[in-house]
Every structure is written in C-alpha cells, then in structure tokens.
Amino acid sequence: MMKPLLPILSLATAITAQYQNPVLWEDLADIDILRVDDAFYYSASTMHYSPGAPILRSYDLVNWEYAGHSVPELDWGDKYNLNGGRAYVKGIWASTLNYRPSTSSFYWGGCIESGKTYMYTAPAVEGPWERHDPPIDRCYYDAGLLVDDDDALYVAYGNTEISVARLSEDGFSEVENRQVFTSDFTIEGARFYKIDGKYYILVTRPPDAQFVLMSTAGPFGPYTMKPLVDRVASPVPETGAPHQGGIVDTPNGDWYYMAFIDAYPGGRLPVLAPIIFDADGWPSVQLVNGGWGASYPMPTISASASKKVKRTLGTDTFNGTSLSHEWEWNHNPDTTKYSVDNGLYLQAATVTDDLYAARNTLTRRIPGPASTATIILDIAGMLDGDHAGLTLLRQSSAWIGIKKDAGGAARVVMVNGITMTEDWETDSKGEETDSVPVPEGAERVWLRARADIDPSSAGEGSFEYSVDGEGFLPLGDTLVFNREWQFFMGYRFGIFYYATQELGGTVVVEEFEVVVA
CATH class of the missing domain: 2.60.120.200 (Jelly Rolls)
Structure with missing residues (x-):
C-alpha cells in the first residue's frame, strides 16, 4: 500500500528557521553576555547617558527586551549633572556583568574615568541595584568578571598588559593582583570564563579582531593566545569587522559569540554567530564563505510560551x-x-x-x-x-x-x-x-x-x-x-x-x- 504524503505543515517545519545579523540594529556596544538558567542577559556601555549600563534579556539569543540598568545614577561628580561641567564620552565604558549563584546576586563592575572601580549588586536585573563603597582603588580597565566553581571572584582587565585580580569574599575589594599576559599589539575588552576546567580570557584587538587567552593551570596562568576571529567580512555592508564581545552557552550545550560591528552613524551593533571548540579546547567562529554570516540557523532552544520578550518598537x-x-x-x-x-x-x-x-x-x-x-x-x-x-x-x-x-x-x-x-x-x-x-x-x-x-x-x-x-x-x-x-x-x-x-x-x-x- 502506498504511504500517504506528508502534510504540507510537516514539510514546512522541516525548513530550518534562520536569524539575521545584526540581531539588534541598535547601538549596544562593549557586550558582556551570560546565561542564568533559561534566560540570557546582555550588558552594554552608555558613556554619559543615565541610568547607565542597560541590561537586555532574551530566551533565544535573538529576540531581546530591555530589562533594567545596573547603574541607576551616574553619581561620580557634578559634571554628570551638567552642573559646572560636562561628562560627554566619559562615564560607563566596557564594564562587566555576571551572576553569583551562592548569593543569588547579579554583580556589575566598571572603571570610571581610569580612576577607581565601582561595584554594584542586585537580586534581579530589574533591581534594586546597590552601589558598594568605598570603590576598589584600582582601575579595572575593560573588565571581565569570573565566578569560579568554588565561588571565588576574579577580574581580568587591562590594555595590552592583561592582569587578573582576585577579589575579597564579598567581591568589593581586592586581595591579590598579578599580570598574566603581555601582547605585542594592543588588546583590551577582557571577558573571563572557566569552561571544562580551563580558564579563558577573551580580548579584542580594536577595531577588527578577537583573540582568546587560555590557561590550563589556573586563573593566574600562564596563558597562551590564539585568534577567535580575525578581520573577517562583516554581515552588514560598509561596516567594521566583528569584534569585542562575549561567549555564552545554551541550556543544551551549544556555544555562541556575540560581537559588535562599527556601523556609524548608528553606532555599534551586535552580531551573533555559533562557535565550536576543538579537541584542545580552542574555540572558533563558524564562518559562512569565509565571512561572518548574514544569517544562521536559529539556536536550538525551547522556551516556554509564557517567556516571550517585549518588542521595543x-x-x-x-x-x-x-x-x-x-x-x-x-x-x-x-x-x-x-x-x-x-x-x-x-x-x-x-x-x-x-x-x-x-x-x-x-x-x-x-x-x-x-x-x-x-x-x-x-x-x-x-x-x-x-x-x-x-x-x-x-x-x-x-x-x-x-x-x-x-x-x-x-x-x-x-x-x-x-x-x-x-x-x-x-x-x-x-x-x-x-x-x-x-x-x-x-x-x-x-x-x-x-x-x-x-x-x-x-x-x-x-x-x-x-x-x-x-x-x-x-x-x-x-x-x-x-x-x-x-x-x-x-x-x-x-x-x-x-x-x-x-x-x-x-x-x-x-x-x-x-x-x-
């Protein structure tokens, strides 16, 4: 007996859904990205805009909503109030956001005007966010915060000379600091991870490449470096190469890299691509015809119908x-x-x-x-x-x-x-x-x-x-x-x-x- 034809709906669903880059055509630069259970969070720079350090939320890495701000007020002097001065292009640059399971708290940290590093915490991204004083008396320039498996907190930071600081138990002061890597060219924008027992510091070479530092010996290294993505074609014509971002895993173990592209006059736009790790633990971006893909298959993530994000338009x-x-x-x-x-x-x-x-x-x-x-x-x-x-x-x-x-x-x-x-x-x-x-x-x-x-x-x-x-x-x-x-x-x-x-x-x-x- 001849088998019945598959229904049209089944044939249609066999076609893999795609997402387009940029995933958000909005100015959201200096990306830090993380996952807490089934929710993804994304932090960005805001310079002189207030409140600062917006947090976006997603359940599929493609559709995002604005969920909060880590810095309710830029309370670092009168110029941030347009009183006796101005703070244009100062304020919040590449900062860091992470989640600490042991205290059920989100941590945000940022160096303000190359002086001190301010730490804020909150029980949820919506807040309330609390600033912890005094600030750390060191500039963690372009910082990335790691919550290690044993709950210890580390910060990777620096420009060309990359250092790692171990923080106090509460995360509001420093107890140890070591320089862990020196590059022959400019690198910055550190993001810090521990994956399968290895320590990774992602750094950018502005304005067109991303590199990975890897250590198998601990958070203080030694580290070796390889490129993650280097001067590849952008998915958007007349824009810069993807660089400076973070990596994140999905609940089923897939990994993605979110970078930004320089796309003025609109700003710096986020682009997303899958990554894979080789047998030695080195990640690489999955390119399309040698460049960053204008589209990729949607991440395989099953979000409940109740967890939908609100469009911003x-x-x-x-x-x-x-x-x-x-x-x-x-x-x-x-x-x-x-x-x-x-x-x-x-x-x-x-x-x-x-x-x-x-x-x-x-x-x-x-x-x-x-x-x-x-x-x-x-x-x-x-x-x-x-x-x-x-x-x-x-x-x-x-x-x-x-x-x-x-x-x-x-x-x-x-x-x-x-x-x-x-x-x-x-x-x-x-x-x-x-x-x-x-x-x-x-x-x-x-x-x-x-x-x-x-x-x-x-x-x-x-x-x-x-x-x-x-x-x-x-x-x-x-x-x-x-x-x-x-x-x-x-x-x-x-x-x-x-x-x-x-x-x-x-x-x-x-x-x-x-x-x-």
Whole structure:
C-alpha cells in the first residue's frame, strides 16, 4: 500500500528557521553576555547617558527586551549633572556583568574615568541595584568578571598588559593582583570564563579582531593566545569587522559569540554567530564563505510560551508612573523637573540657549537601518523664551520643535548646525533654517524625525510637523549625519525642553512612536 504524503505543515517545519545579523540594529556596544538558567542577559556601555549600563534579556539569543540598568545614577561628580561641567564620552565604558549563584546576586563592575572601580549588586536585573563603597582603588580597565566553581571572584582587565585580580569574599575589594599576559599589539575588552576546567580570557584587538587567552593551570596562568576571529567580512555592508564581545552557552550545550560591528552613524551593533571548540579546547567562529554570516540557523532552544520578550518598537504613551528601560537621559536628570503619569510631564530644568547644556533631554536609540519617531506635544504650559521638541542627537545635531517668542507667539522651528568640538564643548548652537507659526489657539503639535542610519546610505535626518496628527509637512533642511567614531555612541532620538529666559514652564509628551522604515 502506498504511504500517504506528508502534510504540507510537516514539510514546512522541516525548513530550518534562520536569524539575521545584526540581531539588534541598535547601538549596544562593549557586550558582556551570560546565561542564568533559561534566560540570557546582555550588558552594554552608555558613556554619559543615565541610568547607565542597560541590561537586555532574551530566551533565544535573538529576540531581546530591555530589562533594567545596573547603574541607576551616574553619581561620580557634578559634571554628570551638567552642573559646572560636562561628562560627554566619559562615564560607563566596557564594564562587566555576571551572576553569583551562592548569593543569588547579579554583580556589575566598571572603571570610571581610569580612576577607581565601582561595584554594584542586585537580586534581579530589574533591581534594586546597590552601589558598594568605598570603590576598589584600582582601575579595572575593560573588565571581565569570573565566578569560579568554588565561588571565588576574579577580574581580568587591562590594555595590552592583561592582569587578573582576585577579589575579597564579598567581591568589593581586592586581595591579590598579578599580570598574566603581555601582547605585542594592543588588546583590551577582557571577558573571563572557566569552561571544562580551563580558564579563558577573551580580548579584542580594536577595531577588527578577537583573540582568546587560555590557561590550563589556573586563573593566574600562564596563558597562551590564539585568534577567535580575525578581520573577517562583516554581515552588514560598509561596516567594521566583528569584534569585542562575549561567549555564552545554551541550556543544551551549544556555544555562541556575540560581537559588535562599527556601523556609524548608528553606532555599534551586535552580531551573533555559533562557535565550536576543538579537541584542545580552542574555540572558533563558524564562518559562512569565509565571512561572518548574514544569517544562521536559529539556536536550538525551547522556551516556554509564557517567556516571550517585549518588542521595543511601537508606541509609548507613558502609562504608569515610571519610564520603560528603553529610555536614558542625556546626563543625570533633575528628578524634580519631570514626572510620568499617563504622559511625560517635563518642566524646564535649565536656563540656556545651548541644547548640549540643557538638562533632562530624554533619549532613545535609533533602530536601524532607518526609522521614524513621532511625538505628540502639549505646549499649553510653555512660557516666553521656552524651546521644546524632538532632536537627532550626537556631536552634530539638529532639532524640530516649538519656540515660544515674546508676546506668547509660538512657532514650529527647525534648527540645524548644532556641533561640538573635539573636546565635546559646544562649537555652534545652530541656526534656524525654517519656521512656521503655530495656529492661534492650538495647544498640541505633532513633531516627527526621520533617520537613515544605514552605513551604506547617504546618512541623513529630516523633520516634519503636523497640527492635526494627519497631514505632516516637511520643515527645514536635512541633517547630514556625522560618521566619525570618536564620540563612540551613535545618533539618538531625543525629547528636550529648556528655557532661555526663566524657569516655570511645562510641556506634556502625550505619546512617542517609533517605526522602522
């Protein structure tokens, strides 16, 4: 008897699902990645943005949600409050995140401005996060934290000369320190692991390679070095080679390497590839035609239907009384000048005519390769001289917004040419390129920013406005994005409000929507 044909559904499911690189088209650099039971966690750099060190969560290594921040406040001096100074491109660089089973605690550590290393702990990534003082009186530059099998804590760190420190039992001070390896070329970005009895320190050679140091004798070495991936083609055209990241295993024993690619003007984007270990314990990336694959088979992980992550795109109506973890402020905010209560209420926090000096600019990463952000702004509470709106923010910026002129007249304005010097001081406060009056009696405006951050594109931003939420009109000229790497962070959408005459005004952001083009 002839056997029945397989149903179409069975044939379809035989086709292996694929994921695409980058797994997140967002600026999330200096990756530290780990697994706790069936959940994966991912920590990234944030420089001067607050709260700092975002933590993302996934159950399949491909789909991620923002789950928390390890550093609730950048409490390392007044410049982080835009008070008497600025902290642009300072703050949180390559830091480390790990989990300690014996105390059921997450540990975060980071060296701030090449001075001291600060340690924070929390019972869950959502917090509450506690800073432990005094800080360790040594800079663990580009650190990687290891929780050993016997619960001892070690940190690998350094630039070219790699050292290992053994921490105290609580992890908040140092008890031993040794230099374990010296390279003939620059290496940094340490990540520390113990796998099958061997100790591994992953290091990057910026900007295009990743190497592995391996020891079979213990955490202090001696170590030998081999490349993990060296100057391979990126899966995204016109971007740098994958490097500087971490490795993680799945519950069924497969291993993956998450690296980033330099993809300005958008920033540094995470890419994921499987790795395998040879008989001697050396890992290597599984390449596709000699390069990092644009796609790979989905990791073989079975997550329960209840463990699905929340997408970061769509509309935020600021429900509840706190901001979601996708949001970060440009420097620490003045917490007395904003609130969340089914809408974002902003009071002018600074008297200035300089966007870069204004406190309480709220930012979100721009998802690529191109996206559009729209806000609904209630302007009824603005005072004469106030400026409020939506910006494309980096060291070369522009914005669309409302200027309240003398006598109470309001205009929709596009300002371009806002720039910083190489020392991150304001070079130009920009100039109006176009404006239109807000219709008399109108209390709400819709402001829109379009951003194309694809490295293969022209790299431009543009702006539109509406007074009814339906018909949008372009305003002003285009912002040509700055592609230089020295600012490190990519362009962001930013919502701002500041006074040029006196404090006391208020605006309400009723909605923020972001859509990938």
